[in-house]
Amino acid sequence: MAHYEFQGSTVPIVRFTQIGSTNAEGLARLQRGETVPVWLVADIQTAGRGRRGRLWTSELGNLFATLVLPNPGPAANLPQLCFVAGLALRDAVLSAAPQLASETLKLKWPNDLLLDGGKVAGILVEGGSDAAGKPAVVIGFGVNCLHHPEDLPYKATSLEANGAPTAPDRLLEALDLAMAVRLNQWNAGAGFQGIRSDWMRHALGMGDQVSVKIGTREVVGRFENIDARGAMMLRRRDGVAEIITAGDVSLHLPE
Numbered sequence: 001m002a003h004y005e006f007q008g009s010t011v012p013i014v015r016f017t018q019i020g021s022t023n024a025e026g027l028a029r030l031q032r033g034e035t036v037p038v039w040l041v042a043d044i045q046t047a048g049r050g051r052r053g054r055l056w057t058s059e060l061g062n063l064f065a066t067l068v069l070p071n072p073g074p075a076a077n078l079p080q081l082c083f084v085a086g087l088a089l090r091d092a093v094l095s096a097a098p099q100l101a102s103e104t105l106k107l108k109w110p111n112d113l114l115l116d117g118g119k120v121a122g123i124l125v126e127g128g129s130d131a132a133g134k135p136a137v138v139i140g141f142g143v144n145c146l147h148h149p150e151d152l153p154y155k156a157t158s159l160e161a162n163g164a165p166t167a168p169d170r171l172l173e174a175l176d177l178a179m180a181v182r183l184n185q186w187n188a189g190a191g192f193q194g195i196r197s198d199w200m201r202h203a204l205g206m207g208d209q210v211s212v213k214i215g216t217r218e219v220v221g222r223f224e225n226i227d228a229r230g231a232m233m234l235r236r237r238d239g240v241a242e243i244i245t246a247g248d249v250s251l252h253l254p255e
C-alpha cells in the first residue's frame with residue numbers, strides 16, 4: 001500500500017511498507033506514463049534485485065530506494081548515471097553519518113560503495129522507456145544501515161557495524177539532496193568530466209595494479225581511467241589497453 005508525501009525537496013516520495021522491488025515498480029510506472037521524477041521507498045522488499053540478476057536481501061532497517069527519472073538526458077550519456085549515483089550516495093552517507101572518516105568510504109567500479117573495505121551499499125541503474133518510448137532510467141539504492149549479509153563471497157558491512165547507526169529515512173533525506181546536486185553537476189552529460197574526476201578521486205584502486213575477474217578470464221593491469229561510457233580502462237603489463245565494459249568484475253588489489 002503506498003501513500004504520497006513531500007519532504008521539502010521537489011521530488012515526491014512514495015512509500016511502501018512492503019513491495020517486490022522498488023526498481024521493478026519504477027520501470028512499471030514509467031511504462032504507465034510517469035512523467036516527473038519520483039522516489040519509491042520500501043521498508044521491506046520481497047524480490048529485491050541486485051546486479052546481474054542476483055537477489056538483494058531486503059530486511060527492515062536498511063534503505064531500499066529508487067529514483068525514477070523519466071527524461072534524464074540523451075541515451076548515449078545514460079551509462080554515466082552510475083557514477084553520478086555513486087558519488088551522490090557517498091556524499092549522502094558522509095552527510096548522514098558525519099562520524100565516518102571520508103577516506104574510509106570508497107567507490108568500487110562500477111557502482112559499489114565500500115566502507116572500510118566492506119560493501120555497505122549497492123546501486124542498480126536500469127534503463128527503460130516511458131510511455132512514448134523515450135529513454136528513461138530507474139536508479140536503485142540498497143544501503144546496509146542496520147544489517148548486512150554474512151554469507152557472501154565478498155566482505156559486506158553496515159553503517160551500524162562501523163559505529164555509525166543511521167536511520168534509513170535520515171539517509172534518504174541526504175540522498176535526495178545529494179542526487180539533486182550531482183544531477184545538476186552532471187547536467188545531462190555536459191558536466192561528466194567533473195563527475196568523472198570526482199569519482200576517480202574516491203575510487204578504489206585508481207592508479208594501482210589490480211586484477212579483474214570477468215567470468216573465467218582474469219586481467220591484470222593498472223587501473224588508469226574510466227571512459228565517457230563508464231568503461232574501465234586497464235593498462236596491461238604488455239602495454240595493451242583493455243577496455244572493460246561489463247561482466248562480473250571483482251577487483252583484487254595487491255595485499
Ligand SMILES: O=C(O)CCCC[C@@H]1SC[C@@H]2NC(=O)N[C@@H]21
Binds near residue numbers: 047048
Ligand atoms: O547488486 C548490487 O550491488 C545492486 C543492489 C541494488 C539494490 C537496490 S534496493 C532498491 C532497489 N530495488 C531493487 O530491487 N534493487 C535496488
